[in-house]
Amino acid sequence: MSAQIIDGKTIAGQVRAEWKLRVDNLIEKGITPGLAVLIVGDDPASTIYVRNKIKACSNIGIYSEVHRFSGNASQDEVLDCIKKLNRNEKIHGILVQLPLPLHFKNDQVITSIATEKDVDGFHLYNVGALVTGNAIFSPCTPYGVMVMLEKNNVSIEGQHAVVVGRSNIVGKPMALMLLAQGATVTVCTSKTKNLASFTRNADILVVATGRAKMITAEMIKPGATVIDVGINRLPDGKLCGDVDFESAKEIAGYITPVPGGVGPMTITMLLCNTIIAAERVQTNIGQV
Ligand code: GUN
Helix, strand or coil, X not given: CCCEECCHHHHHHHHHHHHHHHHHHHHHCCCCCEEEEEEECCCXXXXXXXXXXXXXXXXXCCEEEEEEECCCCCHHHHHHHHHHHHHCCCCCEEEECCXXXXXXXXXXXXXXXXXXXXXXXXXXXXXXXXXXXXXXXXXXXXXXXXXXXXXXXXXXXXXXXXXXXXXXXXXXXHHHHXXXXXXXXXXXXXXXXXXXXXXXXXXXXXXXXXXXXXXXXXXXXXXXXXXXXXXXXXXXXXXXXXXXXXXXXXXXXXXXXXXXXXXXXXXXXXXXXXHHHHHXXXXXXXXX
């Protein structure tokens, strides 16, 4: 039997429609949510991601601004910009597009963002909050995965979740968020010995390795929920995930396609985090 497809585009559309009402509500009260995006250098993928983030902001009614720096800008220039944005009342969320050039120290840049404006959830304080189960901002991609699971009524508590990938952006926060919801979590990497012996035991399998089609049908437990975070370009120009979709869909219970799966959710959750940041400001004003 063929798996049920988890359609990220449709879910992202539903979430954006729901959250647009919250934007309208804030605007009525005189607060327009604002997002600042910083991009250093001209990495083509980052340029496209940033363009899409700005477009998504505009569509939902969030004010946005982009601060562009050349690839040989100094870290201090970027830190100065973040300092000003931290004090700017029009800005509720600040995002530094990654990767940064090699002469930057990621942690120094990210920890210069005010924790209450860190809509990526990458600040060390916010990472700590996530570890203790009290997330302030959930990192956007794993947050999007959690929403996809919820919208498809995939139960998490007591289930065995296997995350393949250990990045700070996806793998690690994904494992923590599943753990917080009561899953039994195993974290693997693309180099894990006998990877299939782990993945075949997964009720929920999340793959974020950046290796095209590395998870094949034989590595999947029949009926499992398979979430593919990967996006890879094949030599023929086509996009594919880290899961071999064609074979995997014959064995999985639920599966996300690439493109049209997790991708549309990441930007959606960035919008949600920016709206949450603005709502918190409004609540604080209300309390004064
Ligand atoms: N680069 C790839 N994914 C992300 C993300 O979620 N946030 C930021 N800031 N940079 C990224």
